Amino acid sequence: MRPGIGDLTEPRQPKGTEPSEAELIERAKLGDAEAFQGLYDKHKRRVYSLCLRMTANTAEAEDLAQEAFLQLYRKIATFRGESAFSTWLHRLSVNVVLMHLRKKSLPVVSLEETTQGTEEDSPKRDFGADDVALAGSIDRMQLQRAVESLPPGYRMIFVLHDIEGYEHNEIAKIAGCSIGNSKSQLHKARMKLRDLLKMNRAEEAGKTRAG
Amino acid sequence: MANKRAAKLVAIGVIVAGTLVAESRKEYHFAVGPRAGVSVMNPYGSIWVKPSLNNTVVVNAVLHSDKVEVDNSQNGNRVDIQSHLLAGADSDSGRVDYEVLVPADASITLHSSTGSLRAEKLHGDVSLEGAGAEVDVRDVSDAHVHVKTMNGPVNLDNIQNGHVEVDSLSGEVTMRGVNGPLVQVVSTSGKINYIGDFGNSGEYRLTSHSGDIEATIPEWTSADVSARSVRGEVHDDIPLQPKNHTWFPVDKGRAFAGTMGRVAVSSTVVLRTFSGKIHLRKRSENK
Amino acid sequence: MNCVELQQSLAEVEDGSSLEQRAHLRACPACSALVNELNLIVAAAGELQAAEEPSPRVWNSIEFALRQEGLIRPQRPLVPSFSARWGAARWLVPMAAMLLLALGIYVRRESLPNQMAQQASVAVPAANSSDLNDADLMQEVVDNEPAMKTQYAENLRQVNESIRDAQGVVDESPNDEDARRSLMDAYQQKSMLFQMAMDRSLP
Numbered sequence: 001m002r003p004g005i006g007d008l009t010e011p012r013q014p015k016g017t018e019p020s021e022a023e024l025i026e027r028a029k030l031g032d033a034e035a036f037q038g039l040y041d042k043h044k045r046r047v048y049s050l051c052l053r054m055t056a057n058t059a060e061a062e063d064l065a066q067e068a069f070l071q072l073y074r075k076i077a078t079f080r081g082e083s084a085f086s087t088w089l090h091r092l093s094v095n096v097v098l099m100h101l102r103k104k105s106l107p108v109v110s111l112e113e114t115t116q117g118t119e120e121d122s123p124k125r126d127f128g129a130d131d132v133a134l135a136g137s138i139d140r141m142q143l144q145r146a147v148e149s150l151p152p153g154y155r156m157i158f159v160l161h162d163i164e165g166y167e168h169n170e171i172a173k174i175a176g177c178s179i180g181n182s183k184s185q186l187h188k189a190r191m192k193l194r195d196l197l198k199m200n201r202a203e204e205a206g207k208t209r210a211g
Numbered sequence: 212m213a214n215k216r217a218a219k220l221v222a223i224g225v226i227v228a229g230t231l232v233a234e235s236r237k238e239y240h241f242a243v244g245p246r247a248g249v250s251v252m253n254p255y256g257s258i259w260v261k262p263s264l265n266n267t268v269v270v271n272a273v274l275h276s277d278k279v280e281v282d283n284s285q286n287g288n289r290v291d292i293q294s295h296l297l298a299g300a301d302s303d304s305g306r307v308d309y310e311v312l313v314p315a316d317a318s319i320t321l322h323s324s325t326g327s328l329r330a331e332k333l334h335g336d337v338s339l340e341g342a343g344a345e346v347d348v349r350d351v352s353d354a355h356v357h358v359k360t361m362n363g364p365v366n367l368d369n370i371q372n373g374h375v376e377v378d379s380l381s382g383e384v385t386m387r388g389v390n391g392p393l394v395q396v397v398s399t400s401g402k403i404n405y406i407g408d409f410g411n412s413g414e415y416r417l418t419s420h421s422g423d424i425e426a427t428i429p430e431w432t433s434a435d436v437s438a439r440s441v442r443g444e445v446h447d448d449i450p451l452q453p454k455n456h457t458w459f460p461v462d463k464g465r466a467f468a469g470t471m472g473r474v475a476v477s478s479t480v481v482l483r484t485f486s487g488k489i490h491l492r493k494r495s496e497n498k
Numbered sequence: 499m500n501c502v503e504l505q506q507s508l509a510e511v512e513d514g515s516s517l518e519q520r521a522h523l524r525a526c527p528a529c530s531a532l533v534n535e536l537n538l539i540v541a542a543a544g545e546l547q548a549a550e551e552p553s554p555r556v557w558n559s560i561e562f563a564l565r566q567e568g569l570i571r572p573q574r575p576l577v578p579s580f581s582a583r584w585g586a587a588r589w590l591v592p593m594a595a596m597l598l599l600a601l602g603i604y605v606r607r608e609s610l611p612n613q614m615a616q617q618a619s620v621a622v623p624a625a626n627s628s629d630l631n632d633a634d635l636m637q638e639v640v641d642n643e644p645a646m647k648t649q650y651a652e653n654l655r656q657v658n659e660s661i662r663d664a665q666g667v668v669d670e671s672p673n674d675e676d677a678r679r680s681l682m683d684a685y686q687q688k689s690m691l692f693q694m695a696m697d698r699s700l701p
Contacts, residue, residue, distance in 0.1 A: 031571030036564060040557055041286065048552035059355070059374065062556050069560050073569055134535040138542040140549065141245075147546065162543035187509035190536050197539070248554045288551040302645055318553040324643070336553045342694055343649055355555065361694055362649055378690055380653045399687050400656045418683055420660035439676060441667055483676060485663050 021085060029077050040069060043086065047093045053159045054097045056148040064100055068093040094160070094174060101152065134197055146196040154189035161186050233276045239283050241268040241290045246335060248289040249313050250320040254296060256306040257326035257344070260319050262333060263312035270311050276304035318354075327363075346382075362401075372411060383422075398422055402487070406494070409434045409478045418483045426482065427492040433472030438482040438489045440465055445489040467491075504529050513537065632658070635695055643695075653691055660684040 019027070019038065027035035047068055051061035072089050079085065147155060147163075156175065160166040161182075166174070168182045175182065243249075249268055251258050256275070263269055268290050272281050278300035282293045294307045302325055313319060318336040321328050328339045329347040336355040339346050341363045348356055349368035356373050358365050362381040373391035377384055381400045390410040396403050398419040405426040409415050415434075417424050423443075428434075430449060438445050444464055451469025470477060482489050499507070499522045507519060514523055514533040523530045564570040632654055639650045661684040667677035 031569060033561065033564075033570045036570060037557065037561070040560065044552050044556070045287075045548035045550060048556070049546065049548050049550040052550050053546060058553075061550075062553060065552055066556050066559050066563075070563055073560075073564060074567070134538055138538055140542065140545050143539070143542050144546060144549070158543070162540050163546050184509045187512070190539055191505075193539055194532075194535050244551075246551055248551055250554055289554070318555070320554045320558070324646070336555060338553075338555055338558070340694070343646065355553070357555065359690060359694070361653055361691065378687065380687055380691060381656060397683050397687065399653070399660050399684070418680070420663065420680070420684065421656070441663075441677075483680065485660065485667070485680065 022081070025076065025079060025081075025085060028073070029079075036073060039085075043089055044069075046086075047089065050090075050093055050159065050164060051097055053147060053163060054101070054156055056155070060100070064096055065093070068096045071096065090164070094164075098156075098174065101156070134194065134201070138197060142197060142200055143193070146193050146200065149196060150189055150192060154185060154192060157182055157185040158189040158193070162190075235274045235277075237270075237272045237274065237281055239268075239270040239272075239281075239292075241270075241283075241285050242266060243268055243285075243290065243314065243317070244288050245314070245316055246288070247314060247317040248320075249311065249317050250289075250291050251309055251311060251322070252291075252293040253307055253309060253321075253323045253326060254294060254305060255302045255325045256294070256308045256323060258309045258311065258321045258323055258328050260311045260313055260321065260330045260333070262315040262331075266314050268311065268313050268317070270309060273308045275306040275308075276300070278304040279307055281307065381422075408432050409480050411478065413478045415478055415480045416483075417481070419487055420484065421486045422484065423487040423489070424482050424484055425490045425492065426480075427494045429494045431472060433477040434480045435470045435477050436480040436482070436491065437468035438466060438491060440484045440487060440489050442486040443484055443488045445491075447491045448493045449491055501526060501529055505532065508533070508536065512540075631692075635692060639695055650691070650695065654688075657684065657688045657691060661688065 019035075021039070021042065024035045024038045024042075028039060044065070048061060048065040051064040051068070052058065055061050055064065068089070072092055079088065147158065150158065157171060160171050160174070161168070168179045168186075171177075171182045172179045177185075243266055245266070247266075247268065249260075251260075251270075270281075270283065270290075270292055272292075274281065278297045280295040280297065282291075282295045284291050292309070292311070294305065296305045306326070308326065311319075313333070313335075315333050316335045317333070318338075319330060319333070320338045321330070322340045323344065324342045325344055326341075327344040327347065328341050329345075329349075330337050330339065330351065331348070332350045334352045334354055336357075337348055337351055338355070338357045339348065339359070341358075341360045343361060344363045346358050346360050346363055346365045347368075348358065348366070348370065351369075351373060352371040354373055356367065356370055356375045358367075358377045358379070360379050360382045363379075364382045365377055365379055365384045367375065367377070367384075367386045367389050369387065370389040370391065373389065373394070375386075375389060375391055375394045377396040377398075379396070379398045379401045381398070383402045383404070384396050384398060385404040385406075386394070386396075387406045389405070389407055390413060392411060392413045393416075394413060395416045396418065400421045401419055402422040403417045403419050403424045405415070405417060405424075405428075408429055409426075409432050417426070424438075428449070432449075436451060438447070445467055447467050449471060451467065451471050453469045482491070499518045501522075504514075504519060504522045504526070507516070508514065511519060514520065514529075523533060561570065635654065636647070636651060639647050643650075661681070664677060664681040664684045667674060668681050671677055
């Protein structure tokens with residue numbers, strides 16, 4: 001089951017004695033340091049993970065997570081609760097990352113990759129690892145590494161759709177591409193990930209045999 | 212006479228026993244995941260962080276009196292340790308010495324006013340703030356290393372591919388085998404010693420207002436070097452290819468600028484002082 | 499529908515649930531395995547959502563910025579046992595000093611390139627303000643860390659000297675990029691001294 005966009009809080013449930021998010025927001029509006037930190041603690045992993053997946057760079061991800069929280073905190077006095085706080089923070093974080101990628105002139109959706117993809121990622125493509133099945137569960141660390149090695153355009157669509165739970169129409173708006181383009185990029189990203197994971201398993205199997 | 216000596220011994224014994232009773236040890240264990248965050252805040256006393264063998268954080272604390280307690284908390288992958296001073300605690304009775312084992316990939320934040328800080332064999336981020344005592348970081352790779360100190364000396368040894376930032380008011384800063392994309396030291400009066408190769412195509416910026424700056428590097432170093440002392444002297448033992456353009460007037464004896472080695476893979480090295488001396492030395496090769 | 503068409507169709511109907519897809523999948527073990535594997539990837543992707551813990555430095559930087567921008571206002575201590583020694587009110591003086599220092603840096607950075615003629619008048623208030631706060635800083639140290647008094651006094655003297663020296667070079671050579679940077683470094687070192695005295699630069 002894919003997580004929804006609104007479900008942005010940390011995996012652990014708050015204890016009964018901890019203040020609610022609404023309370024933290026109200027206290028943060030009054031300049032309460034603990035409330036700012038409380039909100040940060042609730043959402044830091046999700047925001048930072050998003051930044052890290054999109055950039056595949058720890059230092060950049062830290063800077064972007066910091067920027068996302070700061071932008072949010074600067075506007076917190078205007079928060080009226082019409083939408084979920086987590087949704088607000090999440091959209092803002094995505095915007096911060098996309099702005100950063102655009103500044104770096106990295107393709108948000110790469111046409112080049114799309115073109116290459118028709119050859120490279122055609123159904124007949126074979127990395128020589130096709131006999132390795134991805135049976136059972138997929139190791140999180142391996143998937144993480146594979147996502148990091150995706151080209152930036154594929155990575156962004158995969159992160160937004162499959163990790164963060166955005167729909168294609170939302171991605172199309174965010175990334176400024178067509179819905180069809182978003183769908184086709186996602187499919188290619190998944191196919192590429194499958195290849196990468198299979199290659200990884202084939203290499204490991206080879207090492208085991210050699211060992 | 213014998214009675215007096217016996218009385219003295221008893222008195223000493225009472226004092227020693229009292230001290231032993233007051234000193235206590237605590238040990239805490241925390242299970243953490245990859246890339247955990249560990250912070251230790253300790254106003255008085257040393258903190259030494261080393262790698263653990265598995266995904267656990269082990270905290271050994273020696274409390275020097277009952278006027279200090281150790282607060283600890285774990286919030287997911289983050290562990291916070293803090294010396295909690297009780298009423299009447301001072302720099303002696305409030306002292307706690309910590310030895311902390313963390314997974315090598317953990318990020319650590321250490322803070323002590325009077326105790327030494329030491330971190331070794333890690334590849335997570337290291338953030339240390341001291342005041343008067345020594346700060347020592349060694350065998351750290353692929354990490355941010357941030358150090359702040361007032362007058363305690365700072366030793367950085369074998370930091371590979373680091374993002375190193377040191378702020379020292381008057382403590383001497385010594386770096387051996389330190390390289391990475393950014394190595395920056397800012398000091399008011401502390402001496403700065405760099406022994407290494409300015410590698411990794413990084414930016415090396417060493418600045419002290421009145422402290423001397425000495426860099427000892429092999430002749431094969433590839434770097435774009437500029438050095439300037441406003442009121443002090445500069446010495447250069449290594450021939451540099453002169454540059455056509457600099458940001459500042461290159462007064463002989465007060466500044467030099469040039470390149471050495473292969474320009475394509477070179478690092479940028481900026482050495483600045485107001486009244487200190489700058490010396491770029493050639494390292495003798497034993498190989 | 500052949501294998502190529504099936505795989506192309508997965509971009510539109512991801513889970514292979516259309517009638518045509520299902521018909522092909524029943525007959526083709528290779529494509530069936532492919533769809534299963536893609537579903538496994540999608541299922542595993544959710545686990546990456548909040549998998550990473552940011553370095554403590556991220557919060558440190560956010561907190562510092564919030565304080566500088568005045569979004570955090572002193573109310574009650576963030577870390578009770580540390581800050582209990584420094585009452586909340588004691589924050590006001592050093593924070594004001596830090597803000598003034600930051601303002602001094604900002605004003606200089608903004609004014610130096612374009613308004614060199616105004617430099618002297620800009621510099622004076624910042625210098626005076628920081629002088630006033632030096633006494634407050636030392637009083638805090640005497641009250642709370644008497645053993646560190648000499649060290650703080652000496653470092654404060656040196657950092658003030660470095661500000662004066664750097665200011666002198668900037669005045670002599672307003673276009674000297676190095677000198678301007680040195681002046682900013684000197685102010686930042688002084689700001690660090692204030693932070694240290696307050697035990698507050700780390701949480």
